[in-house]
Amino acid sequence: MVVQAYILIQTDVxxxxxVAAAIAQVKGVTLAEDVTGPYDVIVxxxxxxxxxxxxxxVSKVQNLDGITRTLTCPVVSAADGxxxxxxxxxxxxxxxxxxxxxxxxxxxxxxxDELSDAESPVTATAIGVRPRVAVVxxxxxxxxxxxxxxxALADPVTEHLERVSRCR
Numbered sequence: 001m002v003v004q005a006y007i008l009i010q011t012d013v014x015x016x017x018x019v020a021a022a023i024a025q026v027k028g029v030t031l032a033e034d035v036t037g038p039y040d041v042i043v044x045x046x047x048x049x050x051x052x053x054x055x056x057x058v059s060k061v062q063n064l065d066g067i068t069r070t071l072t073c074p075v076v077s078a079a080d081g082x083x084x085x086x087x088x089x090x091x092x093x094x095x096x097x098x099x100x101x102x103x104x105x106x107x108x109x110x111x112x113d114e115l116s117d118a119e120s121p122v123t124a125t126a127i128g129v130r131p132r133v134a135v136v137x138x139x140x141x142x143x144x145x146x147x148x149x150x151x152a153l154a155d156p157v158t159e160h161l162e163r164v165s166r167c168r
Contacts, residue, residue, distance in 0.1 A: 107126065
């Protein structure tokens with residue numbers, strides 16, 4: 001089984017492109033791009049297991065010149081068919097007046113259009129934490145099972161991610 005993760009990286013000022021180019025050469029890195037926002041570089045990496053992924057991050061990535069901080073966000077299966085991603089983009093339909101559902105202290109936004117179609121997957125996106133977490137549920141995982149998964153994610157989200165706002 002391959003373990004994948006996003007590695008969010010902060011760099012010294014003006015070093016993002018150089019760091020991204022250097023990381024792109026590291027074995028196990030599948031994507032490295034310099035970006036704007038709170039992180040300067042986003043990397044997608046993979047390894048055979050979690051231990052190898054940790055070694056990749058600590059010995060190969062964190063030791064590169066110009067890196068000041070990293071945050072590793074594993075991509076994991078939370079349930080049969082549900083997929084959890086750390087470092088997800090803001091939902092396109094999220095507005096300042098959008099409502100979210102709070103599950104064990106974490107606010108989750110689901111696009112109302114996705115909810116209206118029982119045959120489509122739904123994406124629950126954690127609102128108010130950085131980096132953002134999204135969970136995609138296939139149609140057969142909607143309802144009670146999705147609530148169980150979001151409840152199970154509450155502790156890791158609140159313990160390990162930065163809270164920047166509360167659910168409205």
